[in-house]
Amino acid sequence: MATATLFLLLFACMFMGMPIAIALGLSSVSTILMFSNDSLASIALKLFEATSEHYTLLAIPFFILSSAFLSTGGVAKRIIDFAIDSVGHIKGGLAMASIMACMLFAAVSGSSPATVAAIGSIVIAGMVRSGYPEKLAAGVITTSGTLGILIPPSIVMLVYSAATEVSASRMFMAGLIPGVMMGFLLMVVIYIVARVTNLPSQPFPGFLQLARSGGIAMGGLMLIIIVLGSIYGGIASPTEAAAAAAVYAFLVAVVGYRDMGPIKGVPWRKEGEGMGSVFVRNTVQMVGAIPRSIYNKEVNKVVLDAAKVSMMLLFIIANAMLFAHVLTTERIPHSVAETIMQWGLPAWGFLIVVNVLLLIAGNFMEPTAILLIMAPILFPIAVQLGIDPIHLGIIMVVNMEIGMLTPPVGLNLFVTAGITGHNMIWVIKSVLPWMLLLLFFLMLITYIPQISLFLPEYIDSLKGY
Amino acid sequence: MLGKMINRLEESFLCLLLVSMTLLVFAEVVARFGFNAGIHWAQEVTLTMMAWFVLFGASYGVKVGSHIGVDVFVKMLPRDVHRAVTMVAIGLCLFYCGLFLYGSWVYVGKLHMIGITMDDAKVMGEEVPKWIPTSVLLIGFSLLVVRFLVLFWGVITHKADGFHLADEAKESMHIADQLKAMQEKEESK
Numbered sequence: 001m002a003t004a005t006l007f008l009l010l011f012a013c014m015f016m017g018m019p020i021a022i023a024l025g026l027s028s029v030s031t032i033l034m035f036s037n038d039s040l041a042s043i044a045l046k047l048f049e050a051t052s053e054h055y056t057l058l059a060i061p062f063f064i065l066s067s068a069f070l071s072t073g074g075v076a077k078r079i080i081d082f083a084i085d086s087v088g089h090i091k092g093g094l095a096m097a098s099i100m101a102c103m104l105f106a107a108v109s110g111s112s113p114a115t116v117a118a119i120g121s122i123v124i125a126g127m128v129r130s131g132y133p134e135k136l137a138a139g140v141i142t143t144s145g146t147l148g149i150l151i152p153p154s155i156v157m158l159v160y161s162a163a164t165e166v167s168a169s170r171m172f173m174a175g176l177i178p179g180v181m182m183g184f185l186l187m188v189v190i191y192i193v194a195r196v197t198n199l200p201s202q203p204f205p206g207f208l209q210l211a212r213s214g215g216i217a218m219g220g221l222m223l224i225i226i227v228l229g230s231i232y233g234g235i236a237s238p239t240e241a242a243a244a245a246a247v248y249a250f251l252v253a254v255v256g257y258r259d260m261g262p263i264k265g266v267p268w269r270k271e272g273e274g275m276g277s278v279f280v281r282n283t284v285q286m287v288g289a290i291p292r293s294i295y296n297k298e299v300n301k302v303v304l305d306a307a308k309v310s311m312m313l314l315f316i317i318a319n320a321m322l323f324a325h326v327l328t329t330e331r332i333p334h335s336v337a338e339t340i341m342q343w344g345l346p347a348w349g350f351l352i353v354v355n356v357l358l359l360i361a362g363n364f365m366e367p368t369a370i371l372l373i374m375a376p377i378l379f380p381i382a383v384q385l386g387i388d389p390i391h392l393g394i395i396m397v398v399n400m401e402i403g404m405l406t407p408p409v410g411l412n413l414f415v416t417a418g419i420t421g422h423n424m425i426w427v428i429k430s431v432l433p434w435m436l437l438l439l440f441f442l443m444l445i446t447y448i449p450q451i452s453l454f455l456p457e458y459i460d461s462l463k464g465y
Numbered sequence: 466m467l468g469k470m471i472n473r474l475e476e477s478f479l480c481l482l483l484v485s486m487t488l489l490v491f492a493e494v495v496a497r498f499g500f501n502a503g504i505h506w507a508q509e510v511t512l513t514m515m516a517w518f519v520l521f522g523a524s525y526g527v528k529v530g531s532h533i534g535v536d537v538f539v540k541m542l543p544r545d546v547h548r549a550v551t552m553v554a555i556g557l558c559l560f561y562c563g564l565f566l567y568g569s570w571v572y573v574g575k576l577h578m579i580g581i582t583m584d585d586a587k588v589m590g591e592e593v594p595k596w597i598p599t600s601v602l603l604i605g606f607s608l609l610v611v612r613f614l615v616l617f618w619g620v621i622t623h624k625a626d627g628f629h630l631a632d633e634a635k636e637s638m639h640i641a642d643q644l645k646a647m648q649e650k651e652e653s654k
Contacts, residue, residue: 013554013557014534014535015535015538015539016539016550016551016553016554016557017534017535017536017538017539017540017550017551017554017627017628017630018534018554018557018558018628019526019527019532019533019534019558019628019630020532020533020534020535021523021532022532022558022561023534025561025565026557026558026560026561029561029564029565033564039568039571040564040565040567040568040571041568041569041571041572041575042568042572043564043565043568044565044568044569044571044572044602045572047565047602048516048520048572048599048602051515051516051519051520052512052513052515052516052598053512054512055508055511055512057515058486058490058511058512058515061483061486061487061515061518062486062487062490065483065487071640072640072643073640073643073644073647074647076640076644077644077647111633111637113633113634113636113637114637114640116637117637117638117640117641118637118640118641118644120641121640121641121644121645122644236494239490240490240493240494243487243490243491243494244491244494246487246491247487247488247491300480303480303483303484304476304479304480306483307476307479307480307482307483307518307522308522308525308526308529308531309531310483310518311479311518311519311522311523311525311526311531312522312526312531312532312533312631314515314518314519315519315520315522315523315526315532316533318519364535364537365535366533366633368533369533408537409535409537411633411634411637412634414634414635415634415637415638415641418634418638418641419638419641
């Protein structure tokens with residue numbers, strides 16, 4: 001009875017268009033009131049604890065802040081220049097460079113639609129100009145944009161570890177190989193297409209130019225190295241790494257790249273300026289720029305945008321913790337697991353069911369909402385069937401990637417439709433072949449757990465566990 | 466005028482909380498790696514700020530439409546049916562707030578009566594009673610009630626059909642617009 005009430009209320013509230021956070025909270029509180037003896041005061045206490053007792057959750061606002069500073073057109077441009085200089089000379093190089101740029105920008109920004117918007121609006125037009133079919137260009141970018149939630153640091157993974165109490169550091173280790181593999185897979189397919197249809201390649205710009213553009217892009221890319229390095233090395237927790245990343249991202253955006261803030265657009269060296277003057281002027285400006293950012297309009301807007309998104313996510317998570325509490329006290333995952341055991345469903349069969357369920361849910365809901373509702377249910381079942389929780393997490397994230405490409409809620413489709421000016425049907429058609437590739441990749445991830453588990457286990461063995 | 470001022474106030478408070486949380490954790494990292502020291506009250510203060518950030522921010526989120534939800538189905542309904550559904554939904558949201566307001570009132574009252582203090586955080590050597598940071602529950606949910614009443618009025622007066630929900634795809638488009646502006650600037654040079 002309690003189970004039916006909980007889910008009926010949840011879906012009824014959600015489909016009425018209510019904010020998901022409140023739908024989760026209301027259905028959980030009502031179920032608690034109807035079927036258990038908990039007082040409202042104890043529920044209020046739980047909600048306050050959910051927002052104030054989880055140090056790991058702090059990583060979410062910090063990563064959102066750091067990506068807000070670096071999700072700008074300027075950073076996208078620098079990354080694209082670097083990618084074109086490094087792989088552009090191969091056949092189909094421009095498309096491969098776009099995929100590489102998507103992977104790098106996705107890792108920095110952690111958001112899939114932002115990646116498609118930033119990289120797509122530059123490279124799709126560029127690819128069409130150098131003779132690629134527009135459909136191919138749009139399809140590739142829309143698909144590789146989804147890598148944003150798989151390549152660490154990823155917000156969606158932090159949400160998964162909040163929902164299941166799996167270590168976020170280990171999730172970040174597990175996502176790296178699948179993310180890079182998916183990017184590589186896309187590049188290989190592009191190379192084959194390029195060979196067959198004779199797509200153009202760019203001239204190689206020379207190692208000097210490559211080093212130059214690499215150095216410029218490194219300012220933003222260092223963020224990935226700092227975060228992953230400190231987490232993989234076990235020096236810092238994700239929360240600490242994220243706080244350092246946010247401060248670093250601010251410095252790069254305001255002082256280094258000067259894309260925003262009080263010294264926006266001021267060149268490092270003016271024409272004909274002496275070295276001494278360059279040094280003194282830059283030092284004075286840089287030191288001045290940091291306090292001046294406090295009341296700078298652009299910097300304020302970036303912080304406010306980050307505040308809006310992180311507060312929304314954390315409010316959902318707080319309510320989802322009430323939801324998870326109801327699930328455990330009513331032993332819902334436990335009874336589902338028992339039923340499945342009775343059916344004699346093997347682990348691989350369960351994983352098929354998981355994939356189908358998640359793919360359907362991905363059509364209607366945002367990744368974070370799906371994870372927070374589904375993970376607490378699937379997690380205990382998976383553990384009983386002997387599936388590694390980290391592996392389950394990666395499977396869920398890859399499913400969420402596909403969800404971003406399926407109508408009616410596929411975010412990436414809307415962005416591509418927006419930047420190319422074509423209608424949704426055209427975009428869906430362009431994405432279709434690439435989505436099949438993604439489905440094939442999902443099968444690989446699902447049935448070869450080593451792809452996800454190799455790196456975390458290897459790092460454990462290095463540390464002597 | 467008053468609306469604008471309240472807006473500014475809410476925004477500045479939220480930004481201030483976010484920035485202070487970041488800097489406090491960052492300072493702790495620097496203290497640990499650079500000086501081999503710790504700030505023993507940092508964790509409790511940061512976490513309390515997070516609670517304020519989330520619970521205070523929830524109502525601001527309703528106003529500016531930063532919450533996410535599923536509105537593909539209600540948007541297919543005829544307009545008046547959509548409005549009726551939204552009114553019911555707002556009623557349920559108010560019920561949710563009411564439950565939490567009552568629960569928080571009892572909980573904060575109990576904390577006040579027992580007189581528990583915070584573990585590490587002290588203000589000028591004085592212990593801080595725990596009910597003070599916890600009272601954000603009451604503040605947050607009261608503000609949320611206000612926001613939902615405003616929205617309800619909006620639906621009655623035909624100013625709104627449904628909840629104002631976030632659209633991440635639309636928000637990402639501003640990067641595309643920014644790039645377009647950059648390109649046009651370069652071409653005109």
